[in-house]
Amino acid sequence: MMAASDVLLSVKRAVRAGEPLTRPKLLALAESADPMTFRQAGRALAGVDAAVWGLRPVKVGLLTTATAGPLAHILRAALVSGGMAPTFTSGDYGAFDLLLSAADGPPFIGQDVLLCLLDDAYFLPRDWAGSDVAGLVAFVDERVAAFGRMVASAAERSGTTILLHTVPLSSVVRDTFISWRDRAALSGCWARLNAALLGLAEIQGIVAVDLVGDLAETSVSARDDRLKQYADIPYTDGALMVLAKQVRRFAQAKAGLSRKVLALDLDNTLWGGVLGEVGAAGVTLGGLYPGNSYQQLQRTALRLRDQGVILALASKNDADQVESALRDHPEVLLRPDVFSASAVNWQPKAGNLKHMADQLDLASGSFVFMDDSPFERGHVAEEAPEVTVVSADGDPAYLVRSLTSGGWFDTLELTDTDRKRPELYRTRMERGEFAGTFGSSVEYLAALDITVTVTKAGEFDIPRIAQLAARTNQYNLTGIRFGQPETAKMAADPAHLVISWAVADRFGDEGVVGAAWIDRAGETWSVLNLVMSCRVLGRGVESSVLGWLANQARAAGARVLAGRFVPSGRNSVAAEMWTSAGFVRTADATEATEAEQTYTLALDNTADLVPSWIKLVER
Amino acid sequence: MGEAVIGVLADVLDTEIAAVTPDTEFSSLEDWDSMAALEVLMQLESELQLQLNLRNYNELRTVGDLIGLAEAELAGSDS
Numbered sequence: 001m002m003a004a005s006d007v008l009l010s011v012k013r014a015v016r017a018g019e020p021l022t023r024p025k026l027l028a029l030a031e032s033a034d035p036m037t038f039r040q041a042g043r044a045l046a047g048v049d050a051a052v053w054g055l056r057p058v059k060v061g062l063l064t065t066a067t068a069g070p071l072a073h074i075l076r077a078a079l080v081s082g083g084m085a086p087t088f089t090s091g092d093y094g095a096f097d098l099l100l101s102a103a104d105g106p107p108f109i110g111q112d113v114l115l116c117l118l119d120d121a122y123f124l125p126r127d128w129a130g131s132d133v134a135g136l137v138a139f140v141d142e143r144v145a146a147f148g149r150m151v152a153s154a155a156e157r158s159g160t161t162i163l164l165h166t167v168p169l170s171s172v173v174r175d176t177f178i179s180w181r182d183r184a185a186l187s188g189c190w191a192r193l194n195a196a197l198l199g200l201a202e203i204q205g206i207v208a209v210d211l212v213g214d215l216a217e218t219s220v221s222a223r224d225d226r227l228k229q230y231a232d233i234p235y236t237d238g239a240l241m242v243l244a245k246q247v248r249r250f251a252q253a254k255a256g257l258s259r260k261v262l263a264l265d266l267d268n269t270l271w272g273g274v275l276g277e278v279g280a281a282g283v284t285l286g287g288l289y290p291g292n293s294y295q296q297l298q299r300t301a302l303r304l305r306d307q308g309v310i311l312a313l314a315s316k317n318d319a320d321q322v323e324s325a326l327r328d329h330p331e332v333l334l335r336p337d338v339f340s341a342s343a344v345n346w347q348p349k350a351g352n353l354k355h356m357a358d359q360l361d362l363a364s365g366s367f368v369f370m371d372d373s374p375f376e377r378g379h380v381a382e383e384a385p386e387v388t389v390v391s392a393d394g395d396p397a398y399l400v401r402s403l404t405s406g407g408w409f410d411t412l413e414l415t416d417t418d419r420k421r422p423e424l425y426r427t428r429m430e431r432g433e434f435a436g437t438f439g440s441s442v443e444y445l446a447a448l449d450i451t452v453t454v455t456k457a458g459e460f461d462i463p464r465i466a467q468l469a470a471r472t473n474q475y476n477l478t479g480i481r482f483g484q485p486e487t488a489k490m491a492a493d494p495a496h497l498v499i500s501w502a503v504a505d506r507f508g509d510e511g512v513v514g515a516a517w518i519d520r521a522g523e524t525w526s527v528l529n530l531v532m533s534c535r536v537l538g539r540g541v542e543s544s545v546l547g548w549l550a551n552q553a554r555a556a557g558a559r560v561l562a563g564r565f566v567p568s569g570r571n572s573v574a575a576e577m578w579t580s581a582g583f584v585r586t587a588d589a590t591e592a593t594e595a596e597q598t599y600t601l602a603l604d605n606t607a608d609l610v611p612s613w614i615k616l617v618e619r
Numbered sequence: 620m621g622e623a624v625i626g627v628l629a630d631v632l633d634t635e636i637a638a639v640t641p642d643t644e645f646s647s648l649e650d651w652d653s654m655a656a657l658e659v660l661m662q663l664e665s666e667l668q669l670q671l672n673l674r675n676y677n678e679l680r681t682v683g684d685l686i687g688l689a690e691a692e693l694a695g696s697d698s
Contacts, residue, residue: 036665039658040630070658226673231657237665 007032011041011077020053023083024381027388030081030248030406035074035220035237038244042073042080050085056255060247061107061114061160062090063099065122069233071240075115078244082252096122103154112254113161113207115247116151119234120169123147123193133182137189144193148200155205163250164201165211165243166194168222209246211239218242249407259388259408260362260421262304263353265371266315266322266344269392269399270298270334275317275325276474276534276570286331293396298333300400305338308418309409310425312341312356314369316534318474318570319344340425346573348538349376350383360425368408373535374507375448382444445539446613448505452544453617457491457498457515465500465515472531475514475542475574478566480529482517495521497552501545503536510536514545524600525553527563534573540611546581546601547609548616554603561601567594581609620693623667624686631658641683669693 007028014021021029029041050057058079062068072088079086091099091107099105100116107114123143128136155162169190177183194212201208215222220238227233235243252258267274271294272284284291285298305311311334315322322344326336336342341360343352349371357364365386371377372392381389388408392399411418457465466484482490490496497518503510514532518525527549532542546561553561563578565571578599579585586598610616621641629636632650645651656677663685664670669692679685 036662040662043631069654070661227657230673231653233657237661 005037007034008037008040012044015044015048018052021080023385024389026081026083029077030245033218033241035241038074038077038241039070039237040073042070042075042077045076045080046073048080048085053080053085055080055083055085056257058084058086058113058251058255059111060086060088060251061111062088062117063096063107063114064091064093064117065096066117066119066234067093067232068117069227069231069235069240070237071117071244074237074240075244075247078241078248079251082248083257084248084251084255086251097150100150100154103158108154108158108160111160113163113247113251114158115163116165117234117243118165118167118197120167120173121234123167124173130176130178133177133185137185140189140193144196148196151200151206152203155203159205161205161207161254163207163209163247164197165209165246166197166213168212168215170223172225207250209243209250211243211246214242214246215239246407249410252407253410253412258366258411259368260308260366261310261312261341261357261360261368262301262403262409263312263314263341263356263367263369263387264301264334265349265369265373265376265392266313266317268372269370270294270301271332272396274534275321277471280321280325280329283325283329285329290396291331293399295331295333297392297396297399297403300403302333302338304409305422306419307409307414308411308421310340310360310362310422311338312353312360312367313339313344314349314352314356314371315344316346316349316537317344318572321570337426338422340422346534346537348379348383350380350387353380353384353387368403368406370403375505375535375539378448378507379444382447442613445611448507448539448613449615450503450505450539450541450613451615451617452541453502453504453619454545454548455500455502455619457487457500459488461500461512462488462491464512465498468500468512468515468531468533469529472533473568473570474534475532475537476529476568476571477527477531477574477577478529478564479568479571480517482529487517490517495519497525499545499549501541503539503541505539514541516545516549518549520553520556520558523558524560524562525549525556525558527561530563530577532574537573540614542577543581544610544614544616546577548618550601550603550609559603561603563599565597565599567597582607620690621686624663624682624689627659627662627666628682631655631662639682641681641686643682644680645682646680663689667693 010025011021011029062071068090076086089106089111091105099107123140125139151162174183174186177186198208198210200206221236222239224236264270272290273282275283284294286292286295301311323336326332326334341356343356353367353369354364357367364384368388368390369380370390370392374393377389377391380387390402392402455461462484466487469481487498491498497520500512500515502512513536516530517528519528550561563583565575565578583599583601586600625636625639628639632648632655660671660676667689669689671688671692675688679688
């Protein structure tokens with residue numbers, strides 16, 4: 001997630017340059033929890049051209065029981081972050097009842113939505129006796145009933161959707177009653193008031209936001225007594241931001257911008273751990289924390305599916321292993337048949353998402369993509385910026401909140417078609433592997449600032465190298481697992497070479513991700529085995545390491561670099577490593593040699609194998 | 620402190636930073652009204668993580684007065 005100040009800077013810079021903000025930056029604004037960012041961004045965005053920015057124009061009427069204050073700025077920021085450009089028409093200060101009962105004035109006519117900003121003072125008498133809570137309660141009850149009649153009639157006559165919200169009662173009012181029974185009576189009355197406001201949403205053309213509920217989970221104070229007393233501003237920027245985010249969700253659904261597909265990563269998103277490393281029995285799912293967090297995400301996805309959201313799987317894994325894990329793991333809730341589309345392979349995910357969108361005959365802009373890897377999220381944001389990217393990073397306890405709080409799937413009414421949609425799409429689509437390949441663009445990789453640091457193994461590197469050998473099943477060329485003593489012996493022997501490499505990019509440091517054991521006794525250097533974590537696939541890391549090895553071998557006077565591939569049933573992901581780096585399969589390719597394939601690279605006039613986007617460092 | 624205060628004023632009023640100095644009187648600033656004053660107060664409080672006394676704030680005449688008030692508040696909350 002971008003820091004609040006970065007989000008604001010990117011907004012101001014875009015406005016100054018007259019260039020639209022990219023979708024990923026808009027998303028960062030939508031996810032910001034800093035009220036001042038919303039206020040300032042909203043002010044900066046006042047003159048934005050909807051057409052140039054590719055935003056959906058929306059007309060918003062504002063009717064307030066007190067002073068609106070920065071409401072329009074904060075709303076604008078929220079709406080722009082959801083892909084909309086609002087124009088506001090405000091009712092005059094102090095004319096709330098007049099405008100609402102007429103319902104034919106400018107805040108209503110021709111608007112897509114009318115927001116009523118309500119405060120507690122509107123429902124309270126000017127003065128009351130401390131000894132007469134019953135009188136106060138009766139007043140409030142009557143006031144709410146009258147308000148309800150007025151709103152219902154305004155919605156019917158104007159045809160404009162009216163958006164209401166629940167209203168927090170200031171503790172300043174509550175605490176003027178010193179008896180516990182009286183305070184409970186007043187709070188109970190206020191709960192009825194909010195229930196009545198929410199009840200109005202059953203009427204066609206009225207929508208209600210539970211602001212009180214939202215505020216309870218937000219770390220901002222809803223009121224600033226100075227603003228209320230001095231300027232009759234009932235809410236802080238923080239409370240207005242919370243409300244504005246809900247208005248954004250509603251306006252988005254009304255403008256037809258609801259997302260329809262949820263594409264989920266698997267490892268460390270739908271369960272803890274990496275399937276290819278720990279196997280289906282070893283993943284963290286169900287039971288106590290953190291397994292329960294992953295399972296709750298699965299349950300939430302299933303509930304979304306009940307409501308018409310199409311589920312898709314986007315995972316870098318072996319398809320067969322995923323299929324059986326989803327089918328057989330007792331704690332899995334998302335069985336293979338709940339996914340309407342699936343891309344389980346080693347191709348870049350942006351291409352996979354676009355391909356699934358084609359298969360489903362939906363725009364990729366209707367996709368929400370959730371993944372724990374900043375690399376994958378960054379890649380999709382870059383190559384398919386229209387996709388809404390949600391982070392599954394960090395503490396798994398937040399997974400469900402991260403997925404649902406944006407409200408990307410919100411819909412105005414749920415229909416039967418919605419409920420049947422996932423099944424419809426699933427049966428329409430042929431499940432299976434994707435044949436095509438989707439290259440990552442060199443520009444994206446270049447922008448990552450990838451550094452590969454190769455290290456000749458010393459004493460302190462041996463344990464990590466042995467651990468990699470023991471744990472890597474997929475990107476393991478020969479399946480030979482050199483243990484700690486053998487590795488240490490080879491590292492000390494001049495006829496052998498043991499190396500490891502670490503990868504870092506602008507998202508962070510992946511640490512030591514690969515190792516290789518090499519016999520360098522003669523004119524041919526032989527790679528005895530090479531292992532690498534699948535996390536870093538698709539970035540050219542393996543080619544850069546082979547490039548480094550080729551350079552070392554050549555400098556030492558060797559003529560050939562050789563390596564082997566031994567299929568294990570689980571390492572198909574590494575099958576193409578040698579040939580894609582320019583190695584040639586030895587001529588005697590028979591059935592007997594299929595089980596142990598040998599590849600060579602002549603070192604006399606080979607080009608540098610290190611990809612242009614990788615900075616190779618030797619330590 | 621002076622930089623932060625002037626930065627907020629320039630940002631809220633959408634003017635050049637050079638156009639605002641400690642000697643500038645608020646009443647001489649274009650678009651200065653009670654809403655702008657509140658806007659400046661909110662932004663300043665949020666950026667500097669402090670809370671000013673609104674009555675004192677409303678009595679300020681120059682930008683320098685505001686810098687002084689903010690400095691005094693910060694010094695007071697430190698001790």
